[in-house]
Amino acid sequence: MAKELIKVALIGNPNTGKTSVFNQLTGLHQQVGNYPGITVEKKIGTCKLSETTKATIVDLPGTYSLNASSIDENVVIELLLNKNDENYPDVVVLVSEVENLKRNLLLYTQIKDFEIPTILVINMCDRMNLKGIELDIPYLEQKLNTKIALVSSRKNIGIEKIKTLILDYENLPTTPCLNASSIDPEYFENLKKAFPNQLLYKLWLIITQDVNFLNLERNQIQSPFTKSHADLKRLQQKETIKRYQFINDTLKIGQKIDLSKATDIRAKLDRVVTHKFFGYLIFFFILFGIFQSIFDWSSVPMDFIDHSFASLASYSKTHLPAGEFTNLLSEGIIPGIGGILIFIPQIAFLFLFISVLEESGYMSRVVFLMDKIMRNFGLSGKSVVPLISGTACAIPAIMGARNIENWKERLITILVTPFITCSARLPVYAILIALIIPEKRVLGFISLQGLTLMVLYLLGFGMAIFSAYLLNKILKMNSKSYFVVEMPSYKIPLFKNVAINILEKTKSFVFGAGKIILALSVVLWFLGSHGPKSTFGQTERIVKSEMESDAKTYDESTLERKVNAYKLENSYIGIIGKSIEPAIKPLGYDWKIGIAIVSSFAAREVFVGTLATIYSVQNDNENETSIKAQMKQEKRADGTSLFNLATGMSLLLFYAFAMQCVSTLAIVKKETYSWKWPLIQLFFMSGFAYLTALVAYQLFK
Amino acid sequence: MQQTTADLKIGQRGIIHDLNIDEIPLKLLEMGCLPGNAIELIQIAPLGCPLYFNVNDSHVAIRLETAKEILVILENEN
Numbered sequence: 001m002a003k004e005l006i007k008v009a010l011i012g013n014p015n016t017g018k019t020s021v022f023n024q025l026t027g028l029h030q031q032v033g034n035y036p037g038i039t040v041e042k043k044i045g046t047c048k049l050s051e052t053t054k055a056t057i058v059d060l061p062g063t064y065s066l067n068a069s070s071i072d073e074n075v076v077i078e079l080l081l082n083k084n085d086e087n088y089p090d091v092v093v094l095v096s097e098v099e100n101l102k103r104n105l106l107l108y109t110q111i112k113d114f115e116i117p118t119i120l121v122i123n124m125c126d127r128m129n130l131k132g133i134e135l136d137i138p139y140l141e142q143k144l145n146t147k148i149a150l151v152s153s154r155k156n157i158g159i160e161k162i163k164t165l166i167l168d169y170e171n172l173p174t175t176p177c178l179n180a181s182s183i184d185p186e187y188f189e190n191l192k193k194a195f196p197n198q199l200l201y202k203l204w205l206i207i208t209q210d211v212n213f214l215n216l217e218r219n220q221i222q223s224p225f226t227k228s229h230a231d232l233k234r235l236q237q238k239e240t241i242k243r244y245q246f247i248n249d250t251l252k253i254g255q256k257i258d259l260s261k262a263t264d265i266r267a268k269l270d271r272v273v274t275h276k277f278f279g280y281l282i283f284f285f286i287l288f289g290i291f292q293s294i295f296d297w298s299s300v301p302m303d304f305i306d307h308s309f310a311s312l313a314s315y316s317k318t319h320l321p322a323g324e325f326t327n328l329l330s331e332g333i334i335p336g337i338g339g340i341l342i343f344i345p346q347i348a349f350l351f352l353f354i355s356v357l358e359e360s361g362y363m364s365r366v367v368f369l370m371d372k373i374m375r376n377f378g379l380s381g382k383s384v385v386p387l388i389s390g391t392a393c394a395i396p397a398i399m400g401a402r403n404i405e406n407w408k409e410r411l412i413t414i415l416v417t418p419f420i421t422c423s424a425r426l427p428v429y430a431i432l433i434a435l436i437i438p439e440k441r442v443l444g445f446i447s448l449q450g451l452t453l454m455v456l457y458l459l460g461f462g463m464a465i466f467s468a469y470l471l472n473k474i475l476k477m478n479s480k481s482y483f484v485v486e487m488p489s490y491k492i493p494l495f496k497n498v499a500i501n502i503l504e505k506t507k508s509f510v511f512g513a514g515k516i517i518l519a520l521s522v523v524l525w526f527l528g529s530h531g532p533k534s535t536f537g538q539t540e541r542i543v544k545s546e547m548e549s550d551a552k553t554y555d556e557s558t559l560e561r562k563v564n565a566y567k568l569e570n571s572y573i574g575i576i577g578k579s580i581e582p583a584i585k586p587l588g589y590d591w592k593i594g595i596a597i598v599s600s601f602a603a604r605e606v607f608v609g610t611l612a613t614i615y616s617v618q619n620d621n622e623n624e625t626s627i628k629a630q631m632k633q634e635k636r637a638d639g640t641s642l643f644n645l646a647t648g649m650s651l652l653l654f655y656a657f658a659m660q661c662v663s664t665l666a667i668v669k670k671e672t673y674s675w676k677w678p679l680i681q682l683f684f685m686s687g688f689a690y691l692t693a694l695v696a697y698q699l700f701k
Numbered sequence: 702m703q704q705t706t707a708d709l710k711i712g713q714r715g716i717i718h719d720l721n722i723d724e725i726p727l728k729l730l731e732m733g734c735l736p737g738n739a740i741e742l743i744q745i746a747p748l749g750c751p752l753y754f755n756v757n758d759s760h761v762a763i764r765l766e767t768a769k770e771i772l773v774i775l776e777n778e779n
Contacts, residue, residue: 065731103733103759230723237722240730244757266760267743276747368762372748381751381762405726482726483767487753487760 006055007087008047008166011076011111012095013104014062015361015488017123020153021095022059023496025162032504040072044087049167058087064103066110067236068209070402077209080114081202091169092118093162098128098135099489101255105247106240108144109177113201117172118146119165126152132258140254145173154494176201178246183238208232266489273365283366290353292450298345302430305345306626309338313616328525331616336521339609340514346430347423347509348502350392355501357388359493367485377465378472380404380483383413387464390420391457392505394664398671405482412471414671415681418664419464419657421457424604428655429456431608431628436648460656467684516602524573524599524613531571539567568614587654587690588647588697590636597654604660646700650693658689704775706754707768709742715773716740717756724770733757740773 012018022030026045043059060079061072068074079085092111096104101122111118122135141148147165151158165172181188181200191203207227227235272278317330357363363385371381382404390397397417404410421429433449440448530536543563568574576598577591584594592614600607608627615630634642659665665678672678709715717736725734734740734756743760744753750765 064728067727067731069726069728100758102757103731106731233722233727236727237730237735240727241735244733244735270744270753274744274746274753279747364762368744368746368751368753371762371764372746372750482728483751483762483764484726484728484732485751485762486732487762489760 004053006049006053006166006169007090008055008057009079009087009089009092010057010059010095011092011107012062012121013064013097013100013107015486016062016095016097016100016104017153018062018095019059020494020497021093021121021123021151021159021162022057023500024153024156024159025055026057028500030500030504032508040075042075047163049163053167055163055166056087057093058089063107065107065240066205066209069405072402074209077205080111080116081205089116091166091172092116093121093166094118095121095123098122098124098133099131102244102247102251105144105250106243109180109243109246110201112145112176113180113199115174115176115199117169117174119162119169119172120144120146120148121151121158121162122148123151123153125150125157126155132260134256134258136254136256140250143250143254144177145175147172178243180204180239180242183242184235208236266487269490270365270487273362274368279365279369283369286357286362288454290350292447292454293349296447296450298349299430301345302342302427303626305338305342306628309334309341310626313338327529328522331529331613332522332525333518335612335616336518336525336609339521339605339612340510340518342608343423343427343509343605344506346426347392348506350423351502351505352498354389354392355498356493359491359497361488361490363388364485364487368487371483377468378409378412378475379416379465379468380406380409380413382483382485383409386413386417387420387461390417390422393422393424393509394418394420394661395667396505398664398667401671405484408472408475408477411477411672411677412468412475414668415471415677416464416468418659418661418668418681418685419460419467421460421656422604422661424661425456425655427605427608428600429453429652431631432643432648432652434628435631435643436645456652456656463657516606520599520602520606521609521613524595524610527573527576528568528571528614531567531574535570536567539563539570542566573614586697587693588650588701590642592634593642593647593651597660601660602662604655607655646697649700650697653696654689654693656689657685657692659685703772705769706740706742706771706773707752707765709740709773709775711742711745714739714741714776716776717771718774719772721770725767729761729763729767732759732761734759734761734771739776740771 010018010022022043022045025047029047030043030045032041032043040061045057045059047055047057049055060076063073063076066077068077079087082088094108094111096108108118108120128134137148137150149158149161149165151162188200192200195203273282313330313334316334317326320326320329366384367381370384374381374383383401386397386401389400394417398414401410401413401417404413433452437449437452442448442451535542540563543566573595574591577595580594580598581591584597589597592611595614596607596610599610611631612627631643632641636642659682665682668678668681669675704715706715717734717738717740719736720734738757740754740756742752743755751762752765752768753760753762
């Protein structure tokens, strides 16, 4: 009788299509969370195996071996070492790939040493013909003590086979493939005597890794068995050689490769993509294409969302009974939700491009091309990935810096990534550019607004590089510079993987940042529509008496506008805004923009939403007006338009440089283990932003 | 003088003879960069570093200083 719930762990090297297998097995039945205390993404999905049995599948981070060199890889070891973990697997599914079987099997033999049933999945089997590879599956199964599933997650072949094998996991052999302890028999013999109840391989891992093993204190085994770092590494090398000997012997019989049949697209493409001239040209055109299309393609759905929410707000205002609740709905909640949803098109497009670049294998070539250049600035070629994904959001980007081996290069990458134009800046840029840059085309096809946007991106990138250069000079740190990058074979990105990735990232934005934005909108609405009794409560009387002293008569609508303007100025938010106005006046901002800047400290995208809320409270009209139109109507005391070139430029520069994101500060604290770095970031970036905005306004005024 | 992988020309192959284990990351060893295995230089990045190798069927890029720590015997000198 089979169990009703089987726990499965999916383990494998990076670039083996592990996530595709996971997506095929679980479809959309996935949950993404974090491992407690660290920010490594934890993906769990469920899969129906038969009428009575289900499997919960954990997709563990990709790793080359069980010798961890990053927090992500540590997660794999910690799970396997801890039998009490709720996700400790009944069975491991090891995903390997037909072209790199030799290397993938290294991890396989390590997992086998845990004596857990392990199914070997050989993915991308549809490429076997193309590469002239033949496999003797019965022989391999016998040699490797397991069952093998030949799978193509791309063509949906073999997924059912994996499910059948999981169902039958209890009949899988658990004997290891080889005896790795023969590399130093005496040492391991003593270790075994000292801890007879423990698996030898577990003990070895605990000695060599920085892992906290819950049941067994590390220092407990340390004392008689410690070895110097160099000795341990020598033993690890011996262990690796030993494992490869076994693998090579096995594959000599079990795998035949006919090199004459192999066609190598990779070599041909690599020659072009990493060419000293064409390589950079291609990279530049890809970036250029991304930015042009993001601005051009997403403007249609963004305008649509903007207008829809404006009309929804005015509809609810006219059709619901007047009162506090209707005001909250039409001036707080609806513009608030609109302020979240308006980013979805751009975020989706950005993640589309980034996941296509990653999935296709192109990103590694960029790392290769850029390493030498980036090193001049104290960065690594691997910093390019965080810097590019920083265009979507600094938070995953900073987490992505983890695979940079050198601490100094990693720290500098973390510190400068927030300068990169993230998607939260986009709406701010988009609306300001639309206000101050004319809608013209240069040379017939390059949109001037798109070009301005690209200049802003380059500005952010330039600032990141420049501060990296400074940091590289200032920071005194000596750490060994290791750099190993795999160059995976090129693949056409799988639609399903890209789609799930976009869906997940967008969802986490809407529900993560979205909550803050919505909450702030409601708070802002309250602060904007309430005020102290002595002034705010007496609005009508004060305005009327002012009018009488003017000795003029106003029509109804002018009166209404005057009342609303007075109300806003004397509301709580007006009082806050007025008190910070002296500090921001030299930058060309009025107190309303000041409020937007203060509230967007939580997240930049709040800026647009805040202005939308303030203006809709102020105008209080029943006609639908989009945020853009309302901003256009804003006037200074002297009657000139508030959002002119000078103010616009000043705001653009402010948002380009200022550290306006609480979540980023939090993640930097987490990744650098101290408040020191995020605080330095905050003061340096925001101070610099203030200065450049000041200079810009004074120049363009 | 001993030849290292940094001395290979593009397309040239060699057999790894020895390596300075203190200067080589474990990850590289695990990808199959071990004595006795063949290594081929596929491409050099435009500014002379990093170098892109095929070792033991793994395609990896490493920096010049790491490549200099891997000693090779050239397969065909011409």
